[in-house]
Amino acid sequence: MKEIEILVKLKDSKEKTLQALKQFTSHGVKSILDIYFYDPLRTELQPDTNMRLRNCLRLRKKEGKFYLAYKIDYFDNDDQWTYSDEHETSVGDFETIMNILKNLGFRELVRIDNKKYTFSTPEYEIVFEDVQNLGFFLEVEKLHKVADNKVAKTKQEIRQFIQELGLHVDEELNAGKPELMLKQKK
Numbered sequence: 465m466k467e468i469e470i471l472v473k474l475k476d477s478k479e480k481t482l483q484a485l486k487q488f489t490s491h492g493v494k495s496i497l498d499i500y501f502y503d504p505l506r507t508e509l510q511p512d513t514n515m516r517l518r519n520c521l522r523l524r525k526k527e528g529k530f531y532l533a534y535k536i537d538y539f540d541n542d543d544q545w546t547y548s549d550e551h552e553t554s555v556g557d558f559e560t561i562m563n564i565l566k567n568l569g570f571r572e573l574v575r576i577d578n579k580k581y582t583f584s585t586p587e588y589e590i591v592f593e594d595v596q597n598l599g600f601f602l603e604v605e606k607l608h609k610v611a612d613n614k615v616a617k618t619k620q621e622i623r624q625f626i627q628e629l630g631l632h633v634d635e636e637l638n639a640g641k642p643e644l645m646l647k648q649k650k
Contacts, residue, residue, distance in 0.1 A: 466548075470623060471640065474631060474633055478592075485581070485590060497575065500522050515646040523562070535548045579593070598645060598648070
């Protein structure tokens with residue numbers, strides 16, 4: 465599925481952010497652990513010199529369930545992230561899939577531990593994220609399929625939506641939380 469979203473770091477407090485988001489439908493709070501893996505033999509599953517992941521393999525633990533995902537990121541001519549193709553499936557047992565990945569030669573790259581406060585409108589999923597060791601983030605994702613020639617327009621609509629929330633945010637991040645964590649470790 466094509467994932468079109470905008471991620472920004474928040475400058476406002478958790479309280480102010482949640483106050484701004486309470487106008488939308490709340491879907492509760494979830495604790496999520498994401499573990500990203502790399503393959504020492506396959507360069508496409510390794511961070512580049514700028515700690516950017518263009519493809520990634522992720523194991524997610526969410527509410528006692530486990531999901532394995534492979535993501536492929538796409539960038540425009542200015543090397544700005546535009547969208548991702550994400551292929552995700554549920555898996556039955558966390559320790560078993562960890563052992564399978566380890567035995568296939570994959571190595572743990574980074575862990576992202578966060579609390580996600582999820583809201584929605586008919587058009588968007590809005591997630592306030594409290595990420596351990598990184599801070600507060602806001603992610604707004606388009607809920608409906610978008611044609612390839614409408615990606616740029618859709619991203620501009622998401623930017624406008626974020627601006628209308630009245631929150632203080634940093635510039636749009638051209639990286640995900642795994643890349644931010646890797647840069648912080650470096």
